[in-house]
Amino acid sequence: xxxxxxxxxxxxxxxxxxxxxxxxxxxxxxxxxxxxxxxxxxxxxxxxxxxxxxxxxxxxxxxxxxxxxxxxxxxxxxxxxxxxxxxxxxxxxxxxxxxxxxxxxxxxxxxxxxxxxxxxxxxxxxxxxxxxxxxxxxxxxxxxxxxxxxxxxxxxxxxxxxxxxxxxxxxxxxxxxxxxxxxxxxxxxxxxxxxxxxxxxxxxxxxxxxxxxxxxxxxxxxxxxxxxxxxxxxxxxxxxxxxxxxxxxxxxxxxxxxxxxxxxxxxxxxxxxxxxxxxxxxxxxxxxxxxxxxxxxxxxxxxxxxxxxxxxxxxxxxxxxxxxxxxxxxx
Ligand SMILES: [Mn+2]
Numbered sequence: 360x361x362x363x364x365x366x367x368x369x370x371x372x373x374x375x376x377x378x379x380x381x382x383x384x385x386x387x388x389x390x391x392x393x394x395x396x397x398x399x400x401x402x403x404x405x406x407x408x409x410x411x412x413x414x415x416x417x418x419x420x421x422x423x424x425x426x427x428x429x430x431x432x433x434x435x436x437x438x439x440x441x442x443x444x445x446x447x448x449x450x451x452x453x454x455x456x457x458x459x460x461x462x463x464x465x466x467x468x469x470x471x472x473x474x475x476x477x478x479x480x481x482x483x484x485x486x487x488x489x490x491x492x493x494x495x496x497x498x499x500x501x502x503x504x505x506x507x508x509x510x511x512x513x514x515x516x517x518x519x520x521x522x523x524x525x526x527x528x529x530x531x532x533x534x535x536x537x538x539x540x541x542x543x544x545x546x547x548x549x550x551x552x553x554x555x556x557x558x559x560x561x562x563x564x565x566x567x568x569x570x571x572x573x574x575x576x577x578x579x580x581x582x583x584x585x586x587x588x589x590x591x592x593x594x595x596x597x598x599x600x601x602x603x604x605x606x607x608x609x610x611x612x613x614x615x616x617x618x619x620x621x622x623x624x625x626x627x628x629x630x631x632x633x634x635x636x637x638x639x640x641x642x643x644x645x646x647x648x649x650x651x652x653x654x655x656x657x658x659x660x661x662x663x664x665x666x667x668x669x670x671x672x673x674x675x676x677x678x679x680x681x682x683x684x685x686x687x688x689x690x
Contacts, residue, residue, distance in 0.1 A: 515557050
């Protein structure tokens, strides 16, 4: 097999070797890494459209070796400077039962929190964020020191449907997580911002539940009016010094960049990839304890796996943010 020199040369080529996230070592023990990349092949939390989001982790593993590179803007190489593992996939033997899956996801996230390990999760539909934060944040969490997180939420949708008892039968669904995580003490809405909401809302009061819960909301129209840098600087100031969680729904991007998402919003432009980079890199220095990328629909992707590659890029930016903060805290 390849010696170390040849291996280093080959491992950024996506077609070589056994695919893992970012070609990180596959090691399911979160105690053996600083940042664990977790696959969450979950589709039972969003029945709005097709239900192939459980294929997301496998699609990202297939292409994310591309992203095993230095982060030029931060001047670090996250995959060499800190320990990054592919933790494998959350076992979901009740894959058709959303509530059972959320409990399984929460248990895996709690194991990471107990090891003081930070998580970057690859979904899966947006219900996964609920399971992850039930385990990673709030009372009893070692990694957040029992605190709720500030949520930085990039999405076309608010996902805070507290007014609905269930979404097509799923209770802790892709439409509910941003509401029940506030009630359960895992998210502090007074430090949180939802960014990029746009498109064709179901009601004219589409933002009310988020306002009632205490979130700051910056719609796409507001982002455009105030300018992205001013908007994200405001979100950073609001998040403050405590633990932060970033969730990135790929539908916040323009459909021309990320066509393979579950809930396409085509009636109003989304963020460009450069804008996503600007916003994410502006979070540098925050105490990011976890992040996720959700709503990839590999069965709708272009033949060149463009959306999966974009998902890998966003997740690599999240890994770099966490690694940069860890390195800074070590001096
Ligand atoms: Mn969405």
